[in-house]
Amino acid sequence: MTITVALAADPPPQALLNQFTEKTGITVNWLTLPWDDLQAKISEAATAKAFFADATNVDWSRVGELGELDWFYPLEDRLDVDAMRAEVPQLESFTKDGHVVGIPYDASYLVTTVNTEHFANAGITTMPTTIHQYTEDLRKIKKAGVVTYPLSIPFAAAEGLSTYWYQTTNAFGGTVLDELGAPQFASPDSAGHRAARWMVAAFQEGLVPPGNIDLADQQAQRTQMARGQVASTFADYSGVVGSLYESLIDSSVPGRVQYLMTPGVSGPAQNISNPDGIGIPRQAQHPEAAASFIDWFTSAAVQEEMAGLGDPRLAWAAYTLPSHVSSVEKMATSGKLAGGPEIAGMLKTSRPVFPQGAPTWYPQFSRAVFTNLHDAATGSITVDQAMKAVAATATELSGGA
Incomplete structure (x- = not known):
């Protein structure tokens, strides 16, 4: 047979x-x-x-x-x-x-990776456990001139931007959809809204390379993190340290990039899975x-x-x-x-993006996420407009309109 x-x-x-x-x-x-x-x-x-x-x-x-x-x-x-x-x-x-x-x-799950040499060269001796401290450390790295743009976020309108936001939303202590598919990020005080504001603010503040507006996730891994051009990726992929950053052929930073327990609001957060x-x-x-x-x-x-x-x-x-x-x-x-x-x-502690299972309309939802986040980063719409547009899409697709 x-x-x-x-x-x-x-x-x-x-x-x-x-x-x-x-x-x-x-x-x-x-x-x-x-x-x-x-x-x-x-x-x-x-x-x-x-x-x-x-x-x-x-x-x-x-x-x-x-x-x-x-x-x-x-x-x-x-x-x-x-x-x-x-x-x-x-x-x-x-x-x-x-x-x-x-x-x-x-x-496969989303993890935070850091170039420990870049952090050390900025005088950082204790690695961050909260998003606030992580952001302040990135600013220190930039101010010290270690690298011009310390954070990698792939803002190309593609799936990698959606998954980056899911992990960041999780780090801010929230979920994307409830068990009925209703959006949980429309309110400005929600985790998803705060995550989007943090990502876009990092880009507009100059923590993220300007060219990332059209850079996809794997491109960013190979041209930025693997080449020491940035100090950290907040939502990177599990296994990438060994498969890419330790490579003597494809990387210039062997021995310098490590995993960091993903910073959360008050301490390390869980990691979102995408296997x-x-x-x-x-x-x-x-x-x-x-x-x-x-x-x-x-x-x-x-x-x-x-x-x-x-x-x-x-x-x-x-x-x-x-x-x-x-x-x-x-x-x-x-x-x-x-x-x-x-x-x-x-x-051991990784968790699904959608505990109830990805909705049948996930492709349309993800497209709304990455399109609107990309547009918010360019400045053509505000973060609030982006989140409301994504929420409206989710509401319509879930039958809650």
């Missing part, structure tokens, strides 16, 4: 996939597609009720849509998901109306075999092999961080994970 697995990543080593075949007798046909093309293919196949893959991507942002449309099998019927919950905290991001749509195969998952489309030809693959692929033992904790021949170059807490802790203990203890602790 052969199953088709479609993800937006090159396949793991064939030697690793061969282990699954030897164990189960199931051969894996791996299909790689760019993320946007993959999402389109998933939707097209489901709409046409046509076969596309036996197992494929379930992105955290599409859980609400995929669950509402019933395009994927509920995995609690085929896997022991309850046994995973303590070990895989980001499983919550893939639950819709009590049904598990996908299983996270990596861990990738894998699930079984309703049109799968071999759903039981696909479930066997997912069970194997998302197991702690296999994730540790993919992360490079075992035979080097089985390590997966495209893999960043296991979804199992114990696996991340093993990486930290082994010294194979930059900032290991910090990143493991953040995984």
Whole structure:
């Protein structure tokens, strides 16, 4: 029997996939597609009720849509998901109306990164734990001339700006939507409104490079944080210290960038999760075999092999961080994970952007978020106008108009 697995990543080593075949007798046909093309293919196949893959991507942002449309099998019927919950905290991001749509195969959450050398050169000896102190420290770095623009915020009208705002809203102590999808950020004293004001004020004050108005998140990582051009990114990506900033090829700051517990209003805040998952489309030809693959692929033992904790021949170059807490802790203990203890602790307490699951209308909502925040940064509208516009979109989409 052969199953088709479609993800937006090159396949793991064939030697690793061969282990699954030897164990189960199931051969894996791996299909790689760019993320946007993959999402389109998933939707097209489901709409046409046509076969596309036996197992494929379930992105955290599409859980609400995929669950509402019933395009994927509920995995609690085929896997022991309850046994995973303590070990895989980001499983919550893939639950819709009590049904598990996908299983996270990596861990991804938003974190704060800092160039410790830049902070030290500005005379900062104690790292900030609150947003107020963090902002004051950035001003000190700028005033001392360590770098001209100490903070990276990707203000391009793209998804990365939305997720940056979600994490900042969380740091200010609030949520984006309630369980019914109603906006929680329209009021000026709300966390989301304050987060937007802080981001835009940082840009207009000159803490953020002017060119960031059209810079996307990964561009900012590679051209700014990895090159020592800025001192910090408030909402960066987990695993990026080891995968990029420690690189002797792609970075000029090895050994200088660390994770910082994300500053909050009165102390460190939790971290918002945005992981990738894998699930079984309703049109799968071999759903039981696909479930066997997912069970194997998302197991702690296999994730540790993919992360490079075992035979080097089985390590997966495209893999960043296991979804199992114990696996991340093993990486930290082994010294194979930059900032290991910090990143493991953040995984344990990471939480979904939308505890009730991303709404079915998430793409339209995110577009409203990043478009209006971008416009507020340019000065074409005020932050209050931006937040009211996003709130109006959410209200209309959620049926609350």
